Amino acid sequence: MNGTRRFKLVEHLSTREFDQAIDTTQKMDETCLVRRLCFVKSLYNGRTQQQAREAVGVSQPTSSRWARAWSDGGIEGLRPRFGGGRPPRLTPVQWDEFCELLEDGQPWTPQEIRTLIEDRYGVAYHPTHLAQDRADELNVEFVFILPYSPTLNAIEPLWKDLKREISPEIFADKNHFREFLTEIFLHLSRRLISIVTGSRHSSRIFRC
Known part of the structure; x- marks a missing residue:
């Protein structure tokens, strides 16, 4: 399928119902289903099939199969088949x-x-x-960020500033690039931490 083409699929749920479904599957620890729902949500939001599949890291054939499964059966059509429940775990x-x-x-x-x-x-x-x-x-709970949600990911503004700083530069070799990248990354990181914490002493965090 052409990467610039918008995939037409059946909208079984409203946007609000879709968000609730993703939240429910996260709480039920259905990791595989969450990934598939995030792919379909990207299609809901008007992304191309290529953009949607790249966001969740799957191949073109897999993404086409997921899209058809959603259109044919909604959430139940997307649910992985493990022969009666979650895949077996290690003892x-x-x-x-x-x-x-x-x-x-x-x-x-x-x-x-x-x-x-x-x-x-x-x-x-x-x-x-x-x-x-x-x-x-470790009693750690994952909170999944939906695809294309830069406002929910604190690292996104840093990457944006980093690319802006790097783009006009010309580097003599990879060592020059590495040194420049490290210096700019630390500078931007300190600034981000200062904004988040309101501290003027964030440089101490990076001292070895």
Whole structure:
């Protein structure tokens, strides 16, 4: 499908009902469904299919399948099929062993981690499930930001200022670029922290 084309899909829910559905699935820890709903929400907001799929990091065939599933069945059409509930988890003993394997073999890519779990334990696991399990252990609750919501992400203004500072510069080599980037990033970070905290002594945070 052409990346500039707006995907036409059935609007099963109003915008308010959609936001409520995303909030409910987050509370129910349905991570995969939240991701799919965020993709469809982007289409609701007029994004192209390419923009919507890039926001959640999926391929073109996957995004087309999700869009058709939504149009055909709404939320239930989007819900992942795991044969009767959530995918199987690692047992506590397996989890402890797995953590030891990760520590001994660092660094790992997400694909290597997934392959390790499937080969060793016979469990299909997405890296986001691992993060959720660890967050549960630490009593950490994730709050998901909807796609294209820069006002909810504090780092977005910093990236915008960073690009503005870098764009007119010409760099002699990668070391020059790295030094300039580090200096500007720290300067902008201090300024952002000063604005957020109202402190004039934010530079202390970056001292080693």
